Amino acid sequence: MPFYRFHIDVDAPPQVVAERLRSVVRRKPTFWESLGETGWSTDSAGVPFIGCVGDNSFKIQRNIAHRNSFLPVVWGRLISTATGARVCVTMVIHPTTALFMTLWLGAAAFVAVSSRSASPIFPCGMFILGVLGMVGFFFPEAMKAKCLISDAVTSPAVSV
Secondary structure, eight states: OOEEEEEEEESSOHHHHHHHHHTTEEOOOOHHHHHHSOTTSOOTTOOSEEEEEOSSEEEEEEOOSSOOTTOOEEEEEEEEETTEEEEEEEEEOOHHHHHHHHHHHHHHHHHHHHOSSSOTHHHHHHHHHHHHHHHHHHHHHHHHHHHHHHHHHHOTTOOO
16 A cells, blocks of 8 residues: 655754644544535635644645545654754555555455456456556655645744
8 A cells, every 4th residue: 555654854843843834734624614615625724734733743634625535644753853853754545545445456356366267457457557546646645745744844934
């Protein structure tokens, strides 16, 4: 399953880095709030992420105006270092999407291997389609999220 990990060293204390992250994250809307939002408009606050930021950790997702089941879930930790803070980030696809894709790829592989009378072209095509879909939708979003997080934590605009 798609997985991406990186870290950023920042010359600011973890408290400042957490505040910088909070400036680009809004809380996840409740069910009733999400019904009131228009489906294809961008967020009025203009923040690139939704989720929560604690003092030493965060869990966020990009705030997009469309649906993408392969949108990375971003988990991070803020670790104090001698020169400031290290932001350790891990991105994975949503667990429900991972389960679905495991079943999809497993079924396609099983049919391709066990079907002796039928042509394996269709199941192999379904397997390849699943892998390309995961890679093609996850990694571009992961790179966008990485750039946005990097810009946010290194920005001197927020200093406590």
